[in-house]
Amino acid sequence: MALGATTLGDTRSGAARFEANTATRDPPWVKAAILAGALGFFVLFLLLPLIAVFVESLRRGWQVYLAALVEPDALSAIWLTLLIAGIAVPLNLVFGVAAAWAITKFDFPGKQLLITFIDLPFSVSPVIAGLVFVLVFGAQGWFGPWLIANDIKIIFAVPGMVLATIFVTFPFVARELIPLMQTQGRDEEEAALVLGASGWQMFKKVTLPNIKWALLYGVILCNARAMGEFGAVSVVSGHIRGQTNTMPLHVEILYNEYQFTAAFAVASLLALLALVTLVVKTYVEWRSAQVATVATEGEAP
Amino acid sequence: MLMAHVRAHRVLPGFGLSLGFTLAYLSLIVLIPLSAVFLRTSALSFEAFWQAVSSPRVVASYRLSFGASLLAAAINTVFGFLLAWSLVRYRFPGKRIVDALIDLPFALPTAVAGISLTALYAQNGWLGQFLEPLGIKIAFTPVGVLIALIFIGLPFVVRTVQPVLEDLDTEIEEAAACLGAGRLQTVRRVVLPTLLPALLTGFALAFARAVGEYGSVIFIAGNLPMVSEITPLIIITKLEQYDYTGATAVAAVMLVVSFLLLLVINGLQGWTDRRSARVR
Numbered sequence: 001m002a003l004g005a006t007t008l009g010d011t012r013s014g015a016a017r018f019e020a021n022t023a024t025r026d027p028p029w030v031k032a033a034i035l036a037g038a039l040g041f042f043v044l045f046l047l048l049p050l051i052a053v054f055v056e057s058l059r060r061g062w063q064v065y066l067a068a069l070v071e072p073d074a075l076s077a078i079w080l081t082l083l084i085a086g087i088a089v090p091l092n093l094v095f096g097v098a099a100a101w102a103i104t105k106f107d108f109p110g111k112q113l114l115i116t117f118i119d120l121p122f123s124v125s126p127v128i129a130g131l132v133f134v135l136v137f138g139a140q141g142w143f144g145p146w147l148i149a150n151d152i153k154i155i156f157a158v159p160g161m162v163l164a165t166i167f168v169t170f171p172f173v174a175r176e177l178i179p180l181m182q183t184q185g186r187d188e189e190e191a192a193l194v195l196g197a198s199g200w201q202m203f204k205k206v207t208l209p210n211i212k213w214a215l216l217y218g219v220i221l222c223n224a225r226a227m228g229e230f231g232a233v234s235v236v237s238g239h240i241r242g243q244t245n246t247m248p249l250h251v252e253i254l255y256n257e258y259q260f261t262a263a264f265a266v267a268s269l270l271a272l273l274a275l276v277t278l279v280v281k282t283y284v285e286w287r288s289a290q291v292a293t294v295a296t297e298g299e300a301p
Numbered sequence: 302m303l304m305a306h307v308r309a310h311r312v313l314p315g316f317g318l319s320l321g322f323t324l325a326y327l328s329l330i331v332l333i334p335l336s337a338v339f340l341r342t343s344a345l346s347f348e349a350f351w352q353a354v355s356s357p358r359v360v361a362s363y364r365l366s367f368g369a370s371l372l373a374a375a376i377n378t379v380f381g382f383l384l385a386w387s388l389v390r391y392r393f394p395g396k397r398i399v400d401a402l403i404d405l406p407f408a409l410p411t412a413v414a415g416i417s418l419t420a421l422y423a424q425n426g427w428l429g430q431f432l433e434p435l436g437i438k439i440a441f442t443p444v445g446v447l448i449a450l451i452f453i454g455l456p457f458v459v460r461t462v463q464p465v466l467e468d469l470d471t472e473i474e475e476a477a478a479c480l481g482a483g484r485l486q487t488v489r490r491v492v493l494p495t496l497l498p499a500l501l502t503g504f505a506l507a508f509a510r511a512v513g514e515y516g517s518v519i520f521i522a523g524n525l526p527m528v529s530e531i532t533p534l535i536i537i538t539k540l541e542q543y544d545y546t547g548a549t550a551v552a553a554v555m556l557v558v559s560f561l562l563l564l565v566i567n568g569l570q571g572w573t574d575r576r577s578a579r580v581r
Binding site: 016030034039042053101163190193202281 | 312313314315316318319320322323324326327330331332333334335337338341380383384386387389390391392393396397399401402403404405406407408409410411412413414416417418420421427428448451452455467471474475477478479484487509512513514515516520533534536537540545548549552555556559560562563566567
């Protein structure tokens with residue numbers, strides 16, 4: 001408890017440190033002007049859109065709101081969204097840990113190139129992320145004729161949507177783990193092995209506790225993006241109601257049919273997910289800041 | 302020499318397994334599918350390729366996508382800097398909430414942002430109803446595209462500038478003040494040059510994200526050909542018309558731009574790290 005108070009005090013003194021120092025203090029009118037500009041922009045571009053989602057979804061009352069969520073097409077969209085995230089996130093979690101392990105614990109040529117390749121999906125337009133799977137598995141794609149001959153559907157079906165989601169959420173976990181594990185080095189794992197731990201014991205008792213917060217954060221971000229992805233999934237989905245519609249695609253369909261309240265009701269669930277993600281993120285950052293404080297205090301004589 | 306170095310660190314287990322899995326997964330999910338775009342494009346004759354990527358409607362979409370993205374990134378650089386400055390330097394009520402919500406565009410699905418911004422800026426919307434009598438139309442015009450791109454790009458600038466600003470030693474500002482510089486002079490001649498690499502990195506990240514953005518834009522843009530149609534939408538439209546070669550050719554152009562931007566961003570990030578390391 002006392003520790004928490006120290007951390008809070010430290011963060012406050014961050015800004016106070018600048019405000020107390022004549023060399024770094026801005027005149028009051030400058031502070032007022034900058035704050036007005038910054039916060040005005042914040043309210044206009046971030047806060048208002050967030051509030052609008054919830055107000056618009058409840059415009060016609062709770063009954064209409066709930067009805068829009070329990071309607072069969074909405075339920076099937078929610079189920080499909082959970083299913084796709086349930087496949088994509090664990091796969092990218094395993095990949096993220098494996099990639100971070102290889103990159104941070106060993107030296108090999110081409111490492112920097114590998115890191116750049118892992119980041120690649122972030123710089124590709126979601127629309128292109130969907131397109132590439134159409135080019136590989138679509139009717140006119142590389143494997144198209146073979147898939148049709150064997151009656152396997154990937155594009156305009158769930159497998160294609162899973163693939164597109166894996167592509168766009170590919171870097172999230174690896175990206176959170178790599179910088180952290182790089183600073184942690186390999187001494188602790190090597191010590192565990194020298195003391196007789198097996199590879200799995202070493203990973204479970206040494207590595208995992210060290211990376212758990214970053215891992216959780218990466219998974220949370222990966223999940224938010226997986227459930228909210230629109231462009232990539234839209235290209236490969238085929239938009240079959242009740243079958244290949246995820247929540248974001250369902251929002252689009254309702255919106256284009258002028259069912260605005262229903263569209264915002266489904267959108268509000270996704271906005272809630274975004275808020276939960278931000279709360280977890282803030283908590284994880286606070287936790288790791290605390291761990292860092294404890295670590296530096298422990299090192300100080 | 303190199304091999305000896307590699308072997309020396311293979312005390313830990315799992316090198317072959319983890320690297321093998323990483324390379325296989327990366328190739329299957331990212332590299333091979335992406336290569337399909339270029340292999341398909343290279344099968345086209347140059348005339349066919351050029352026709353697909355330089356038709357007037359496509360060129361108009363480049364102008365809108367790149368123009369609006371540049372302008373949005375520039376606006377975000379200015380206001381992102383002000384927000385980062387406020388979060389690091391000032392105390393004000395609600396600061397923690399503002400800090401947490403900066404990442405909203407990362408977490409909020411783009412389709413949700415799209416319909417919400419449209420609800421705000423449509424003719425009868427929350428803000429649109431006050432702008433309409435003034436003759437200002439935002440939704441269903443290129444300005445609407447700009448608004449959506451500002452929304453999705455903002456966190457990139459704030460989150461790039463904020464840590465650098467936090468690590469900035471107050472000593473250089475104190476030195477400048479001692480040497481007789483005014484506050485404005487100090488910020489302009491001492492603080493801003495130190496932040497320049499971070500500001501440029503944030504600008505480039507916001508720009509790169511905006512160029513490929515689809516979900517938040519299509520609701521508010523109105524998608525009029527030649528006027529408010531972005532390049533990613535052109536790809537989708539061509540796909541829906543079964544014009545796979547056309548879609549692939551335009552995608553190849555966008556991918557090349559993305560790769561160039563990635564190189565620029567990597568360079569800028571290296572510059573940011575070196576610059577902040579030196580100042581510290």
